[in-house]
Amino acid sequence: MEQKDIKEELAAQAAAVTQTENSSVRLKKNTSIPDIVKALGPELKKALPSVMTPERFTRIALSALNNTPELQKCTPMSFIAALLNAAQLGLEPNTPLGQAYLIPYKNKGVLECQFQIGYKGLIELAYRNGQMQTIQAQTVYENDYFEYEYGLNPKLIHRPEITDRGDAVFFYGLFKTLNGGFGFSVMSKQEMDLYASNYSKAFGSSYSPWKSCYEEMAKKTVIKQALKYAPLKTDFQRVLSTDETIKTNISADMSEIANEIVYDNQAA
8 A cells, every 4th residue: 555545535535445455444535544554554563673573563552552542532643653763763652651652632522542652662762772871861850969061061969868858849851972071951840840931732631641650750850851862863853753743644754744733722
């Protein structure tokens, strides 16, 4: 099945198209998203890394639909685009691994699927860059000893309290390269809340990982801030451009597809 056929059929939701070689499912006007996923087997095979089979990825996709039924109400193209984003990055969406998320989000009054890279997914992608020795993020609690300083002689010291650590007050992300270069970013809990509210379009969604995995999303945020100063390849920057996007077209390289503009801030 050609990608342009999928795009045309899903976009127009028209009549049936040619069957795929490995599937008896035809894409029709009322074809369900699970059946569309099954029909996309050959296309997923092209997009997936060798370590993940199309069958396993399809099971993950169907599991995401079952665990978050609201995804089945999303426009088919946005779900397929988000799924292909995850496939091409080699990240498993909506699993306990926390690598990536498919999130129902109301965009311009229509329920669509937003793709988000998770905390562990971001670390995995950064390590693939090949220049990183260490990448990590930590939560600082109010009873921990914490000291940091930016400038020409940056300093970062964190000694966790052994027993009662109290509430979270800071988050920091850091990296160290193989040649000894390093960098870090620190954000307070208040700064993190404001950042998430302003820059995460799905922050208010009941399905957002900010609701279920707040600390992991906070860690992802400070790592992204720290990596702005890291010697990263252009490919990694293109990967980051797919984070927190809604797309309604598909391509062999999903980073080339423009993000749909989100006009409202109403979450599902």
